Amino acid sequence: MNPDLLPLLKQAFGYSEFRDGQLPVIEAALQGRDSFVLMPTGGGKSLCYQLPALLLPHVTIVVSPLMSLMKDQVDALKANGIAAEFVNSSLSREQVLQVFTQLRRGELKLLYVAPERLLQPQFIERLLDVGVSLFAIDEAHCISQWGHDFRPDYMALALIRQRFPAVPVMALTATADGATRQDILQQLALQQAYIHLGSFDRPNIRYTVQEKFRPVEQLVSYLQQQEGASGIVYCGSRRKVDELSSQLAQRGFSVAGYHAGLSNEERNSIQDAFKRDDYQLIVATVAFGMGVNKSNIRYVVHFELPRTIEAYYQETGRAGRDGVAAEAMLLFDPADIAKMKRWLDAEENQQRAEVTWQRFLAMAAFAEAQTCRRLVLLNYFGEARQTRCGNCDTCLQPPQQFDGTELAQKALSCVYRVGQSFGMHHVIDVLRGGQNQRISELGHDKLSTWGLGKDLSHDYWLSILRQLIHFGLLQQDITAHSVLKLQPAAKPVLRGETLLSLAVPRLQSSKREPERLSKQQYDxxxxxxxxxxxxxxxxxxxxxxxxxxxxxxxxxxxxxxxxxxxxxxxxxxxxxxxxxxxxxxxxxxxxxxxxxxxxxxxxxxxx
The missing domain is CATH 1.10.150.80 (HRDC domain)
Incomplete structure (x- = not known):
C-alpha cells in the first residue's frame, strides 16, 4: 500500500481506516487502470476517486447527473480543505470563467461537470490543454439501456475514451444488475478494468412493510415516532404529493412538498431548506433525492409501491448514509398490482412493457414476502444469502399463522352469494351485516352470508380477502371494476377438503423498540x-x-x-x-x- 494513503485519509477526510473495497479501487486509479465500482449508497464510493485525486498530478473530472449533487459534494470537499469546484448552468458566466481560470492555473484537484458540459468541443479542448488524470463517471447505470434510470446524454460519454485514450476511467454505481454492469463496461470501453462488486447490503437500514388500511393515519402514527428526525415520503404522483404534504402540515409536521411541477427556484429552495434541517420532512415524487447528499436522513417511506426493486433500493438508500441506524417503510396495497397491469396493457411498446411488468412483479413479491426482506433484496441482485438478517419486520416479528379455513369459507361463500359481481368493500359490508341503502335495494341483507362476520372489523376482512387473492382462491377482475370472482382453487376450501393457513392481520403500526438505536449507547x-x-x-x-x-x-x-x-x-x-x-x-x-x-x-x- 502507498504509505501516503492512510495519513492522507485521516488528514483530509478524518478517517483512520478504509471501508471494504475502497483501497484496491484507489490503488488501481493511482496505477492508471480503468475500474468499475459497485458499492451501496453510503458505502464510500466518492472517496474512491476523491482520495487519489489529491495525489494525481492533474485534475480529476467527475461526471455527475444533478446540479444539487455536485454542489453538496463540492461543499463537503471544501469543508475538508480540498480544492474542488463545479461547473453547471446554476453559475453565472463570470463564475464559470473564474473556475476555468483556477483550472488553467492547476489550482483544482476535482472538477464536477454534467455529461452535456463535458462533451462540448470547447470544454474538451480546454481539458486537453490542462491535462486530466482521471475521469470518474458517477451514477454510471444512467449510461445503460438496461439501467433503471437510463439517460441518453450518458451514452455519448464513450467519446472521452476516443479523445483521452491514456486517461483512466472509473465508473461508479450503487444499483446495477448483471446486464447493466456488462453494458456499462461496453459503453465506456473500459480496458482490463479492475472490477469491485461490493455487497448490496445496508445492514443499518431496517426494512418494514405495512399493509394499507388507512394510509394517512398509518403514516402519521409512524412519523410521530420519529422524534424530529429527517425523512422522505415518496408518492407516485404530483397530486398525491400536494394532497399529503398539506394534510401533514395541518397535523403540525415540519414538511414541504417537492415535484417536477414546481419551478426550479421553488425546488431548489425546498431542497436547500431540507439539507439545512429547516424542514424535517419532504413529501416528494421520485424526482427528489438522487442528488441529495444529505447523510443524516433517518427514514424513507414509500406511500405507494415503487415500480422496480432497483428504484426502491436506491430510494431507500438515501436513509442512513452516515452508517447510523435508519428505517425504510413501505405502505403496500395489493390493488397497486392491478393498476400497473392496466397501465402497461395500454403501452405501445409491448416488449418494453413486458420487461417493466416482470421488474414490477419482483417488487410486488418483495412487498408480499413472508420471509426475510433483506434476503429477497440481496438475492434479487445476485448476492446469494440464506441467513436471515434480524433487522426487518419479518425477522423481528414473524407473521403469526392461524387456521383460516372457516373465515375463508365465509368470505368465499359471500362472493358466490352476491353473484361474483361486486368488489371487496361491498362483500365486506355484507359479511359485517351492513344496513346501507344499496344493500337493502339489492336484497343482500337477506343472504345467508349477511352478518356472518360482524364480529370482525372492516380492515380485518380486507386483509383476509387480500390473502385469498394472493393464494389464488379469488381474482379481482380489473376489466370489470375489480369485482371478485371465485377461482378453481376455492372449491376444495369451500367443501372443507383443504385446510387453509392465513396470516393474522396486522392492523396497527407496530411500535419500534424503546431504544431505537439499541446498538449505539450514547448521551x-x-x-x-x-x-x-x-x-x-x-x-x-x-x-x-x-x-x-x-x-x-x-x-x-x-x-x-x-x-x-x-x-x-x-x-x-x-x-x-x-x-x-x-x-x-x-x-x-x-x-x-x-x-x-x-x-x-x-x-x-x-x-
Whole structure:
C-alpha cells in the first residue's frame, strides 16, 4: 500500500481506516487502470476517486447527473480543505470563467461537470490543454439501456475514451444488475478494468412493510415516532404529493412538498431548506433525492409501491448514509398490482412493457414476502444469502399463522352469494351485516352470508380477502371494476377438503423498540446540544449541518467525550481542517456540559 494513503485519509477526510473495497479501487486509479465500482449508497464510493485525486498530478473530472449533487459534494470537499469546484448552468458566466481560470492555473484537484458540459468541443479542448488524470463517471447505470434510470446524454460519454485514450476511467454505481454492469463496461470501453462488486447490503437500514388500511393515519402514527428526525415520503404522483404534504402540515409536521411541477427556484429552495434541517420532512415524487447528499436522513417511506426493486433500493438508500441506524417503510396495497397491469396493457411498446411488468412483479413479491426482506433484496441482485438478517419486520416479528379455513369459507361463500359481481368493500359490508341503502335495494341483507362476520372489523376482512387473492382462491377482475370472482382453487376450501393457513392481520403500526438505536449507547441530551451547535455553525458558514459533522461523528463524540484537540482528532470524520475550523466550538460545548454535571448552560460559538 502507498504509505501516503492512510495519513492522507485521516488528514483530509478524518478517517483512520478504509471501508471494504475502497483501497484496491484507489490503488488501481493511482496505477492508471480503468475500474468499475459497485458499492451501496453510503458505502464510500466518492472517496474512491476523491482520495487519489489529491495525489494525481492533474485534475480529476467527475461526471455527475444533478446540479444539487455536485454542489453538496463540492461543499463537503471544501469543508475538508480540498480544492474542488463545479461547473453547471446554476453559475453565472463570470463564475464559470473564474473556475476555468483556477483550472488553467492547476489550482483544482476535482472538477464536477454534467455529461452535456463535458462533451462540448470547447470544454474538451480546454481539458486537453490542462491535462486530466482521471475521469470518474458517477451514477454510471444512467449510461445503460438496461439501467433503471437510463439517460441518453450518458451514452455519448464513450467519446472521452476516443479523445483521452491514456486517461483512466472509473465508473461508479450503487444499483446495477448483471446486464447493466456488462453494458456499462461496453459503453465506456473500459480496458482490463479492475472490477469491485461490493455487497448490496445496508445492514443499518431496517426494512418494514405495512399493509394499507388507512394510509394517512398509518403514516402519521409512524412519523410521530420519529422524534424530529429527517425523512422522505415518496408518492407516485404530483397530486398525491400536494394532497399529503398539506394534510401533514395541518397535523403540525415540519414538511414541504417537492415535484417536477414546481419551478426550479421553488425546488431548489425546498431542497436547500431540507439539507439545512429547516424542514424535517419532504413529501416528494421520485424526482427528489438522487442528488441529495444529505447523510443524516433517518427514514424513507414509500406511500405507494415503487415500480422496480432497483428504484426502491436506491430510494431507500438515501436513509442512513452516515452508517447510523435508519428505517425504510413501505405502505403496500395489493390493488397497486392491478393498476400497473392496466397501465402497461395500454403501452405501445409491448416488449418494453413486458420487461417493466416482470421488474414490477419482483417488487410486488418483495412487498408480499413472508420471509426475510433483506434476503429477497440481496438475492434479487445476485448476492446469494440464506441467513436471515434480524433487522426487518419479518425477522423481528414473524407473521403469526392461524387456521383460516372457516373465515375463508365465509368470505368465499359471500362472493358466490352476491353473484361474483361486486368488489371487496361491498362483500365486506355484507359479511359485517351492513344496513346501507344499496344493500337493502339489492336484497343482500337477506343472504345467508349477511352478518356472518360482524364480529370482525372492516380492515380485518380486507386483509383476509387480500390473502385469498394472493393464494389464488379469488381474482379481482380489473376489466370489470375489480369485482371478485371465485377461482378453481376455492372449491376444495369451500367443501372443507383443504385446510387453509392465513396470516393474522396486522392492523396497527407496530411500535419500534424503546431504544431505537439499541446498538449505539450514547448521551442523548449531549447529542441534542451538539446538533444545536452544529446547526448554528452551519448557518454561520452557510453550509448544510451534515457538512460540519455527520450524525455518526456526533454520536462518537457523545460516547468518547473528547475535551482536547488530540481526543477530538481521534473521532471518525474529524480531520485537520475540521479540527482547526470547528474543534474549539465542540470541545467547549462538551466541556461545559460535563462541568455542569449534565445541566445544559447555553454554549457559545468560538470566535
Amino acid at each position: 442523548r441530551p449531549l447529542f441534542a446540544r451538539l446538533k444545536t451547535l452544529r446547526k448554528h455553525i452551519a448557518q454561520r458558514d452557510d453550509v448544510p449541518p451534515f457538512v460540519v459533522f455527520s450524525d455518526a461523528s456526533l454520536i462518537e463524540m457523545c460516547q468518547q467525550l473528547p475535551t482536547d484537540n488530540r481526543s477530538l482528532l481521534a473521532i471518525s470524520g474529524v480531520g485537520q481542517t475540521k479540527l482547526a475550523r470547528y474543534g474549539a466550538d465542540f470541545i467547549n460545548e462538551i466541556s461545559d456540559y460535563l462541568a455542569a454535571d449534565n445541566q445544559p448552560p447555553a454554549g457559545k460559538l468560538a470566535k
